Amino acid sequence: MEDLLREFLIETNESLDVVDNELVRFEQEPNNADVLGRIFRLVHTIKGTCGFIGLPRLEALAHAAETVMGKFRDGAPVTAEAVSLVLVTIDRLKAILAELEATSAEPAGSDGDLIVQLEQMALDGGAPAQPKEEITIGTLSPQVLERPLRPGEVSLDDLERAFRDTPGPQEKKADKRESERRTGERRHPDTMPNGAQTLRVSVDTVERLMTMVSELVLTRNQLLEIVRRHSESEFKVPLQRLSNVTAELQEGVMKTRMQPIGNAWAKLPRIVRDLGHELGKDIELEMHGAETELDRQVLDIIRDPLTHMVRNSADHGLERPEERIKAGKSAKGTIRLSAYQASGQIVIEIADDGRGLNLSKIRSRAIEAGLIEEGDQPSEAQLHKMIFAPGFSTAEKVTSVSGRGVGMDVVKTNIDQIGGTVDLRSTPGRGSTFSIKIPLTLAIVPALIVRSGGERYAIPQVAVVELVHRGSNASLVEEINGALVLRLRDKLLPLLSLSQLLKLPKRDVAESEAFVVVMQVGASLFGIVVDDVLHTEEIVVKPVAASLRDIKVLGGNTILGDGSVIMILDPNGIADSIGATREERTIDDFSAKEVALDDDALRSVSMLVFRSGTGSLKAVPLSLVTRLEEIDAKKIELSSGRPMVQYRGGLMPLVPADANVKLAQDGTQPLLVFTDGGRSVGLIVDEIVDIVEDRLEIKVASETPGVLGSAIIREQATEVIDVAYFLPLGFNDWFHGKGAAREKKKLLFVDDSAFFRNMLAPVLQAAGYDVTPLPGAKEALALIERGARFDLVVTDIEMPEMDGYAFGEALQANARTAHLPVVALSSSLSGAAVAKSERAGMHAYVAKFDRRGLLQALKTASADLQEAA
């Protein structure tokens, strides 16, 4: 019974959440029979189960609600009051369930008040329409009820019929499959409806698994470190296997912890609906990217801040309908929630089209709260930041909605706690957008290992913007009355010595403080001076002991591959310790930049800059580089005249980045390692210079093989190398088995973003396609008009002038191109977008960053082409 009850509680609570949201939807589309059918069925199931387990209070309440729903189904008008009443009933059901969960018994009490209202509603609202005789298939066995019908109650026969008439989820799924087969359309596996079986597993079990996997990762790292020291070890091969299995296991367990962010949003439609009624505002809640997954631990922590921010937008952000109309906007205000993944982080945005932040009000409140002085002239960005200050609230009156003693400061604290940042943009009269960036997971993070004062420290990679070597740029570091600043391009960065920050003992000055790690936390940018930058490593974050938890600049500790324990620095803690005075200056310096960043952030790209051959600067997008290695020059062997090196249990061919590069004879040889399809090639370079973040715009295309062209990176002319050229040089058969023996397929690649063109074109080339990248649909159509022939098309969806859908339709309209398989690329993967792309004749729809998915989609597309030919 215990188990049965627990199961019942879990299922019923989930069902009720669904009913909540379905009801809100139903209120907006009262004619949607599907939605009503689903609500009816859920409520009925709850009623049935309660009757079965013997919970009379729940049963009676669910029955009364079901009756009202039944009237709706019979065509009674759907009123806001009726829906509100049902929602209140559902709240009561939840309250009883909570009690039931705590005490294992249904609480005493009566719901007569609600039941009377519901019954009254059923009698008034529902026209006593005689149910029409309908033709049903199957036999109806007469059923007898042992008691007279309650008001509004339907006979079992009617119920039976209702069930048969309502389409169930099973049938729907079958429909979809059928339509897919009919049109012969294929969809990307990721977007397939999830029909897989699921298991409920307790969180504890998953947590324990995660801990054990973390330990396994550490042990694996230790073993790898040991084997690395003994070059001739018979353990090498099995260890490599163990290493791969561990990595897969880690990924698998991480996946079980991942949950779609939609889970944290599930209650929002209801909250927003109730708020709208309470405040007399008409609010539409849009949700995009609900399927974006993140670690459940992270999800738990951001759930409340998100709810609070949505409330905040509804209460303070959006105006009343009359105000909106006066301002020339539609009466209905919109709150848009969106989530997407970008470079190992999840970005969540909460945007409203309301009045925007009232700067003068913030200003006066800030003076009142003693945050600024009367005469101060804070910048706009600084004023925006004030709302995150403790105890700050601009609402004139404390409403029942937002004024719950929870301020934006609590939101910020919660987000800080998980190493995230929150930012704010606001335009008066146009609305505000909060954007939260949080790490994907807290358990295992990529980190940069640095050395200072003889000890090593780990800095979470998410906070690191770039590395600057001070050796070559010594003059760039200047001192203003003892405060170090770095002149970096057109900015002045506050610098902090890590050894001073951590009060480390003074060391030999000779080779110390050679690197600056530029970090960004929220809007503040600063540099940390360290002695040396060692490497990057995936670290398992372990919390520090309670007695060390007060040290704000430390975020935990971890065990490295060599078995030593090192401390992890907390970027937020460091930013705080730099102090408010400096932070303000940083904001001043960068506020202008911040606005511009919006647009540029997507387009700017991390580039690895290196020197080779003639000494000219060369660069490659960092995302394409798998690892940077410095290997002992003596380990380089020649095999049939080609340089090779033993690397991670295999032989890796080495290719010079430039004809003039000479292999180091002794000492170490720097390499850039590229990996594709399980094979690695080492690119021989003379010196790795820096990692910089900059826009990649190729100014001059190059004729030299292996060079895409020249770009200005950090105000220096730099050759951008073509990775696709070097990969096959390592393996003669690189493309073999990938269909290179056949003629290369001609692929048209349309994307308005230069960054994506530059990033994906080499990938597509390396996969064996003859790629023609173009910046827009117009250009593409013009090229086709001029007689260019292609076998495949890859297009971005979000483009100015003509978007991807219109482009797809244009291609279909032309007899010459109608057969072309088109793969759509987009940064948002909503169901609606997928459906729209299908209508536009797209072959597949792939997320922009999903390189593997894109190649897979192309492979299927060209296989179809083969069949058709």
Next chain:
Amino acid sequence: MSKAVETEFVTAWIAGQLFGIPITRVHDVFEAERITHVPLAPSEISGVLNLRGRVVTALDMRKRLGLPPREDAKKQMVIGIDHEGEAYGLLVDSMGEVLKFASDAIDAVPINLQKDWAAISAGVYRLEDRLMIVLDVEQILDFRKDTLAA
């Protein structure tokens, strides 16, 4: 006659004085190797170290007892204990034998014992040629209170 219950103690030497910890509290005894300094930490914490994949926070018992650091370069030993789910290690000069005492043979902490010693002592046992001070693990790890008060 009630039969006296016997308690076993892991013993250790710190600056020539013998100390004991109930054996049930001791998790591990190991050599102090590769201790990583924790910046900004209270001075009693000499750092963190890796014990079979667990991070152990090492506490310098000499510091805790207000004694000067050791002059010889001999390796220190660590007594590993668990406290509220976290692993701590007490750094001592060297280990002694495991000793058994009847629990009713314990003497109270002499009232004239120096304050910071008395605070972390749970009693004294008399051996033939010397005295063994019983350490109170909870009190040892509660140094933050002292530090903060100071």
